[in-house]
Amino acid sequence: MSAPLRLAIFDVDGTLIDSQDFILAAMKRAFGGMGIELPSREKVLSIVGLSLEKSIGVLVPELDAAGRAQAADIYRQAFLSLREETGGEAHAPLYPGARAALEALHGEDEVLLGVATGKARRGLDHVCQAHNLDPFFVTRQTADQHPSKPHPSMLWKALADTGAEARDAVMIGDTSFDIEMGVAAGYRTIGVTWGYHPSQSLRDAGADVLIDRFEELLPALNGLWGKA
DSSP: OOOOOEEEEEOOBTTTBOOHHHHHHHHHHHHHHHTOOOOOHHHHHHTBTBOHHHHHHHHOTTOOHHHHHHHHHHHHHHHHHHHHHHOGGGGSOBOTTHHHHHHHHHTSTTEEEEEEOSSOHHHHHHHHHHTTOTTTOSEEEOGGGSOOTTSTHHHHHHHHHHOOOGGGEEEEESSHHHHHHHHHHTOEEEEETTSSSOHHHHHHHTOSEEESSGGGHHHHHHHHTTOO
């Protein structure tokens, strides 16, 4: 009897790449353009992973829908300009051990890999090309194609793309939004502690496992898949 198909879905910002400095710089430029004081570093990083307009709504709750849309457009333009000037996420490093973990999982015949990110498709494509990640992922879900996290739409589509069952799928992310999305989709979940939300938030969201280093990922996955 063949082994069941396994699916591992990764968040991007704060999980695979450390893009916080670029995100903060883009936010600073955008908020300056709007004439609004930038919230604290912790507040800005707390919304990474949400869709852009939802993020703006959290950071500037007094804005109405039209104001959020306008602010999101200003941020989008600031982000693209900064990427053009600096290279953007191409200079945001992969976390230590990320590539080795992806290569090891990619080498397992029954394991498929994907991403579910708050980035738009253009942003994800930029990251994958800059870091040579294209060979790894068979399904790629982005914020411009789905409702914002923690809605499970991205993860449902990943199952449809791959034919995997939710019971054999794992969501890996650094925010409570990732974990809540995984739980809602019927996935098992792994919270990574090197990202943008504290460990307790990941536990409270329902993470099955927390890991502190990428070297712990394969044993954690094997444990959830009953391969340990």
